Amino acid sequence: MTTVLAGFRDGWIVTRRNLLRYMRLPQLVVISSIQPIMFLTLFNFVFGGAIGATVAGSGPYINYLLPGILVQTILFGSLQTGVGLSRDLNAGIIDRFRSLPMSRSAVLTGRTSADIIRSSLVAMILLGMGYVYGFRFQNGAGDAVMMIALILAFGYAFSWIAAFVGLAVKDEETAQLAGFLFIFPLTFASATFVPTATMPHWLQVFANNQPVTFAVTAARHFALGTPSGGAEWKLLAWIVGILLVFIPLSIYSYKKRS
């Protein structure tokens, strides 16, 4: 019990340190908001026209688009966990932490927590922009909160994958690239931007059965009331699965002393 408490205490100390860093680098939050806003704008006005004013059952394209871009943004934000960890590794700070009598999980929980807090901020900015473009929640406040919670939980789980990658590659640029390699196909070969129905069959099989599509479908379900086909439960299973695998893996690779 005391070790669990100590874990939370140390995790919070490290979270605060990471948040302080983010506050001292406000450009980081601004830049990480500009990119998704650009995506939102481009997709809305470029694809929006091509796809037609409405997507079946979702109303205007912006309604369809925003939950997708939100998921994508949160996933990209999660990559920062790997980048931040490898930066700390190279700057020697992690060696300092590893020599201290602190919880062995705190550096990782502190990192993933700070990153999800930063991501929430970016998500709020993006939602605000969506409202400007005409996005509206169709299903009331409760479901809106559900949508945001689910997306953030998904992003949090992804942070742990990124943490593992960051600790494994030990290099900021590689951590970033490895993350992109992984997230680009997942977000584009999914229902994030367009319905999967027009994709070739083999791609549909992949697109319809991967977690990003579940996340986006569940998000739309809560935002717009579109049918989910149980996507929220499949997503939940993915989140739990990722956490169960990658939390111990990451902590193990943090602890390893070689």
Next chain:
Amino acid sequence: MKYAFELKNVKKHYGKVVALDGVTLRAEEGKVYGMLGPNGAGKTTIVKILSTLIEPDKGVATVAGIDISLDPTSVRKTIGLAGQFAAIDEFLTGRENIYMVGLLYGLKAKESKTRTTDILERLNLTDAADRQVKTYSGGMRRRLDLGASLVGHPKILFLDEPTTGLDPRTRKELWEIIRDLAKDGTSILLTTQYLEEADELADKIAVIDYGKVIAEGTSAQLKAKLGGDMVEFEMTNEADYRKALEATKGISKGIKGDDFELTIKIPVKHSATDLLKITQIVDRAGVKPQNISLHKPTLDDVFLAITGKKPKHQLPKKPKGGKQ
């Protein structure tokens, strides 16, 4: 007798590189243990093992009597580490850095706060305390890093090349701080590339080369092997050289003349006073030397004396993005 730390036949390799090739050493409690060695000798590897960052491949390492492989957590409670490259957060202020480390040592918020203020004061960083570290000079970073290692009241302190890259005055200030810590009873492991520094601070010195301890002893014992300081005269012509050699004959043991270079080397015990005396003798002999110098033994001389060769310095390496 309990030792501050002890290594028994410790081996460590990185891939094919043998970093430590069977190191055995032990340091008494409350003393400063100096570790002297050129680049790549294995100093940092030893510090990393003792501070629980890495585990040895073979052998046993204990700190405060605790095996680092069996109970690293207990070891971490008793030690402070100031690594070779300052491990502090650029975007936090000096105060925030030390305060955070204090909390992570398990201090209560209030305790960590007062302790931080004390340390900043002691390390002469009070004025810069509330500035972000990225505005600090190299010397200030080093001091702050040392400060972070002190906040948890460590009984044993590991300082990896704490004065490398500092100007002479800042180095002397840091020496003072280290001496004070030793006086308070902290056991200290200090690595350095400078014989002078080990001589100034360490009660006992181990000389490391290629992952091995090649000599161990007090500074006096090591210096005895070297013959200590030398006064060196360089003459302009052979006649002066002969005269000076004649005049200084017998004033010290082991005088060496070089009739090709026209130099005379005289081992001395009390460098400054002996230098004055010898200069007067030479002056009275009516010789005008071209050059007089006091030669202090360096790490190179230690190696020359022990191994018969100069140390082969490997290229220093820096972690990516790391700052001194």
